[in-house]
Amino acid sequence: MKRFAVPLLIGIVGVAILCALGLWQLRRLEWKETALAQIAARIAADPVPIPTHPDPETDRYLAVTATGTITGEEIHVLVSTRELGAAFRIVSLFLTEDGRRLLLDRGVVPSDAKDNPRPPVEATVTGNLLWPDETDAFTPDPDLATNIWFARDATRMSGELAAEPFLIVVRETSESGARVTPLPVDTAGIPNDHLQYAITWFGLALVWAGMTLYWITRIARGKG
Secondary structure, three states: OHHHHHHHHHHHHHHHHHHHHHHHHHHHHHHHHHHHHHHHHHHOOOOEEOOOOOOOOOOOOOEEEEEEEEEEEEEEEEEEEOOOEEEEEEEEEEEEOOOOEEEEEEEEEEHHHOOOOOOOEEEEEEEEEEOOOOOOOOOOOOEOOOOEEOOOOHHHHHHHHOOOOOEEEEEEEOOOOOOOEOOOOOOOOOOOOHHHHHHHHHHHHHHHHHHHHHHHHHHHOOOO
16 A cells, blocks of 8 residues: 555645635635625716825725816827727816816727817716726837827826826716717726636646546556
């Protein structure tokens, strides 16, 4: 029996570690699903006035409403959508009734409508606060000459339009004949891959167990 001790030990330890990792991912899945449900409820909650000093942690996804002027000052962010293919997000300067300068993510337009005129308009908007995390070391700098941005960077955009450094992503607007299609915040873009990770770890545990059994079988036959 001593000759089986090492492969059994390696097999048991390996399977135990891999199963523990799979169970940890299942716990993470439960946590993530709870968090996503909370975010979805926060997104769909009754809107409130925009806080004086919004916090990127406590106020992320907060449903808000405001009235003011959507100006003609815009930033165009290159995106791709299922319906339109290549398109542009329109981020406009929004001047509220109480004098705040805010960034309003109005939604998307087809790529050929990027430079269409969108004159200033008075509107009451409902949306959600967002501090997008879309840039990294590989994100190209915006082409300011053609007004093409490759990601939403609230800090840089706020400097460009002299606005507060967060976005209101429009869900509903009172403007009639809106020329921009809202692209509201939802939870679809928040990654939740824990189930796939769990399946991977449990699958590896099964493979490890199979390889251990194969090893022991060879030893029993005098071939190991």
